[in-house]
Amino acid sequence: MKTYTNVKDLGNLQEAVKEAIEIKKNRFGYKHIGENKTLLMVFFNSSLRTRLSTQKAGMNLGMNTMVLDINSGAWKLETERGVIMDGDKPEHILEAIPVMASYCDIIGVRAFANLEDKSFDYQETIINQFIKHSGKPVFSMEAATGHPLQAFADLITIEEYKKTARPKVVLTWAPHPKALPQAVPNSFADFMNEADVDFVITHPKGYELAEEFVRGAHVEYDQMKAFESADFIYAKNWSAYQDPNYGKILSTDRSWTVSERQMAVTNNAHFMHCLPVRRNMIVTDEVIESPQSIVIPEAANREISAQVVIKRMLETISPTISNGEGE
Numbered sequence: 001m002k003t004y005t006n007v008k009d010l011g012n013l014q015e016a017v018k019e020a021i022e023i024k025k026n027r028f029g030y031k032h033i034g035e036n037k038t039l040l041m042v043f044f045n046s047s048l049r050t051r052l053s054t055q056k057a058g059m060n061l062g063m064n065t066m067v068l069d070i071n072s073g074a075w076k077l078e079t080e081r082g083v084i085m086d087g088d089k090p091e092h093i094l095e096a097i098p099v100m101a102s103y104c105d106i107i108g109v110r111a112f113a114n115l116e117d118k119s120f121d122y123q124e125t126i127i128n129q130f131i132k133h134s135g136k137p138v139f140s141m142e143a144a145t146g147h148p149l150q151a152f153a154d155l156i157t158i159e160e161y162k163k164t165a166r167p168k169v170v171l172t173w174a175p176h177p178k179a180l181p182q183a184v185p186n187s188f189a190d191f192m193n194e195a196d197v198d199f200v201i202t203h204p205k206g207y208e209l210a211e212e213f214v215r216g217a218h219v220e221y222d223q224m225k226a227f228e229s230a231d232f233i234y235a236k237n238w239s240a241y242q243d244p245n246y247g248k249i250l251s252t253d254r255s256w257t258v259s260e261r262q263m264a265v266t267n268n269a270h271f272m273h274c275l276p277v278r279r280n281m282i283v284t285d286e287v288i289e290s291p292q293s294i295v296i297p298e299a300a301n302r303e304i305s306a307q308v309v310i311k312r313m314l315e316t317i318s319p320t321i322s323n324g325e326g327e
């Protein structure tokens, strides 16, 4: 695997989930694969889970891991070509990327949407520059339009907790005081559309996501109706995608906060959220603390999704290393 930015990069999704479940039972069984290989994780934004789980996944595979926080300690990077660099950014990403790449074998990048310029975001300008100019395998640790390590971990979690062959999975918008990207719901929809689930999306009017991710999935504007008989409730806030409101907050209606009122009409659904979560905005204390809440095992599976992706990248750069003949 050379890049990981969306569900298609995993190839057969059933196989990928199977590999994840095997790795989870034997996470130190591949320690030789990453020997003398270096993982660089580049963060343009904050992180708790992605930073720790991805670093842990690299260490499970025997890699050396390095983390660079661009906004604390590194030079601020200009990302657009042709700019006269007389402002506050002393370095251009076009030099920074090949320099960073010279010190490592695999690169993970976190670069959120700026929510100002929709075409800059939806062209994935930053991560695509890493793919183009690093010459190394590159994976998304949440880019502008997707968070595929999260969605893969979510799918693994659903596989582990489902009680029926084809569970009903509901992605619900919930209120939040700050404008957030569409990356998490985009990737969740991308994965659920490929998985064997009955997938429903619910949100207030105006929060329609990009069609390339929704792909004709059932959108139900009545949240209570959407929740009926659900097996999994996946809550997330996102800002508007559609023009002319791109990146804007259209509603902070707390009747959309996931509470026992909505959970009561589900099929005793499990509650999921990628975290970090704002309690009593997205979900009430009662629901997130209930036995049906699986947010902690969901976060723990981030180590596993990252390990599958990094392992596949290591196998690409050192195809012979698994039988001990690698460099």
Ligand code: AN0
Pocket: 142, 180, 181, 183, 184, 237, 274, 275, 276
């Ligand atoms: C980010 C987002 O919504 O994309 C990261 C989630 C994993 N969340 C916040 O910035 C709160």
Ligand code: CP
Pocket: 046, 047, 048, 049, 050, 051, 142, 150, 274, 275, 276
């Ligand atoms: N879910 C997730 O990606 O969390 P962090 O932003 O803390 O990495």
